[in-house]
Amino acid sequence: MIDFILVNLSFYLGYATCLSTWEWKSTSDHNWLHIITINLVWYLSSHICRLYNNIFIREAIPTIKVTIKSLFVFGTIMLLLVNNIKEFTLSPYLFIISYIIFNVLLINWKLFFLIKRRPRRNSLIDHKPVVIVGAGKNGIELFSYLTKNPNLGYNVVGFFEDDPLLLGNFDIPIIGSVDDCISYVKRRNIGEIFCALPDEADQKISKLMRDADKHMIRFKLVPDVKDHFRKNVMVELYGHLPVLSPRSEPLESKANQSLKRAFDILFSLIVIVGVLSWLFPILALLIKIESKGPVLFRQIRSGRNNKPFYCLKFRSMKVNNEANTKQATKNDSRITKIGLFLRKTSLDELPQFFNVLRGHMSVIGPRPHMLKHTKEYSAIIDKFMVRHFLTPGITGWAQVNGLRGETKTNADMKNRVEADIWYLENWSLMLDLKIIFMTVYKSIFGDKNAY
Numbered sequence: 001m002i003d004f005i006l007v008n009l010s011f012y013l014g015y016a017t018c019l020s021t022w023e024w025k026s027t028s029d030h031n032w033l034h035i036i037t038i039n040l041v042w043y044l045s046s047h048i049c050r051l052y053n054n055i056f057i058r059e060a061i062p063t064i065k066v067t068i069k070s071l072f073v074f075g076t077i078m079l080l081l082v083n084n085i086k087e088f089t090l091s092p093y094l095f096i097i098s099y100i101i102f103n104v105l106l107i108n109w110k111l112f113f114l115i116k117r118r119p120r121r122n123s124l125i126d127h128k129p130v131v132i133v134g135a136g137k138n139g140i141e142l143f144s145y146l147t148k149n150p151n152l153g154y155n156v157v158g159f160f161e162d163d164p165l166l167l168g169n170f171d172i173p174i175i176g177s178v179d180d181c182i183s184y185v186k187r188r189n190i191g192e193i194f195c196a197l198p199d200e201a202d203q204k205i206s207k208l209m210r211d212a213d214k215h216m217i218r219f220k221l222v223p224d225v226k227d228h229f230r231k232n233v234m235v236e237l238y239g240h241l242p243v244l245s246p247r248s249e250p251l252e253s254k255a256n257q258s259l260k261r262a263f264d265i266l267f268s269l270i271v272i273v274g275v276l277s278w279l280f281p282i283l284a285l286l287i288k289i290e291s292k293g294p295v296l297f298r299q300i301r302s303g304r305n306n307k308p309f310y311c312l313k314f315r316s317m318k319v320n321n322e323a324n325t326k327q328a329t330k331n332d333s334r335i336t337k338i339g340l341f342l343r344k345t346s347l348d349e350l351p352q353f354f355n356v357l358r359g360h361m362s363v364i365g366p367r368p369h370m371l372k373h374t375k376e377y378s379a380i381i382d383k384f385m386v387r388h389f390l391t392p393g394i395t396g397w398a399q400v401n402g403l404r405g406e407t408k409t410n411a412d413m414k415n416r417v418e419a420d421i422w423y424l425e426n427w428s429l430m431l432d433l434k435i436i437f438m439t440v441y442k443s444i445f446g447d448k449n450a451y
Contacts, residue, residue, distance in 0.1 A: 006105045007042050014098030029091040045074035052255035060114045067110050075099055127155045130192045133181055135161040138222045139196035145239045178204055182211045196222040216385045220245050250427040264363050268353040286338045293319040301368035304391045309360040312351035316342045346443045352394045364432045365393025366420040377413050387420040397423040400438035
């Protein structure tokens with residue numbers, strides 16, 4: 001946020017310097033469109049260079065290097081716009097003065113941040129409790145590195161080991177056997193496991209990975225590695241030790257989380273004020289005229305980290321006793337006439353923008369399921385619970401690709417889960433905007449799976 005304040009302050013100071021006045025007046029050489037463009041280009045440049053990744057963990061010199069890199073990319077893109085896009089009429093002289101001021105302000109701010117961060121760096125980091133599976137050479141070395149580098153944000157609780165030759169090592173805290181690991185971390189609310197088992201323990205590693213996914217515990221493997229990770233591998237270096245995660249998660253970044261939340265709030269307010277303010281009473285009247293019962297249907301569903309919440313919808317069915325256990329099917333006799341229209345156009349989902357505003361849902365994300373279905377499918381589909389790392393959405397990548405509505409077979413649900421995990425691994429703001437566009441398109445022209 002301070003960086004964005006500085007980029008706008010720099011533009012204003014450049015304007016005041018060039019025109020010798022503090023009074024803002026929009027002209028063809030400097031207007032609000034130019035300000036919006038400058039902010040968007042800075043956002044793009046800083047995220048291309050990963051400026052906001054690991055701001056408390058990244059060392060001082062790499063922080064300055066990535067800041068300079070971001071400034072270079074920002075300046076290059078802006079100069080290309082100024083010199084090559086005829087319609088982009090920003091004064092080159094004004095931009096150069098503003099850019100010089102921004103360089104000075106930003107680098108000095110980063111230096112000030114690093115100085116202020118240094119004495120309280122560890123206190124600024126939310127240390128996560130973790131366990132290490134495997135007390136061999138790799139496990140001991142990892143334990144030593146994490147202990148000596150508290151700025152990484154980890155607090156190692158202990159080890160899990162099966163080898164009787166290693167169990168007598170009293171210099172390290174061995175909690176129990178490998179089989180005890182999952183139940184222990186669940187009981188202690190530990191969200192991450194580092195696996196340092198040797199390569200020959202491949203069956204134990206695979207089982208531990210599956211169990212971790214099933215119980216929403218993040219799993220990181222310290223190689224020996226052969227075929228445990230086939231794609232979408234994220235590699236981090238702790239010293240000279242490579243640590244691999246089964247998938248990258250862009251929304252683990254605080255900057256991306258803040259951006260997505262800001263977008264959710266803005267978009268939901270636009271829909272609530274601009275659409276629901278007049279459409280809600282009309283649909284409420286039509287629902288009430290056709291059948292008795294409440295206008296809104298509230299159902300407990302699985303949210304982020306599998307926490308239940310009440311999901312809101314316009315009631316599209318007659319009041320019945322199977323609403324919380326039975327999925328809607330084609331030609332379902334419970335669906336009312338107005339309900340059929342609402343479901344076909346996805347208008348029944350509009351009240352969920354109130355869920356978004358409260359933070360229970362996002363505009364885009366995996367669709368939340370009934371608790372009964374979460375329990376059933378988590379037992380039979382690998383990686384089903386991984387989708388719950390994300391905040392559930394009103395629409396999502398699975399839905400715009402036709403993977404919505406009734407799941408007749410386990411394969412249908414498996415395909416939906418794969419689409420949700422793909423979204424988890426590939427999130428970007430542009431992807432969210434694409435999904436919104438595809439959702440509106442399908443609402444207007446229809447979706448064969450919407451019933």
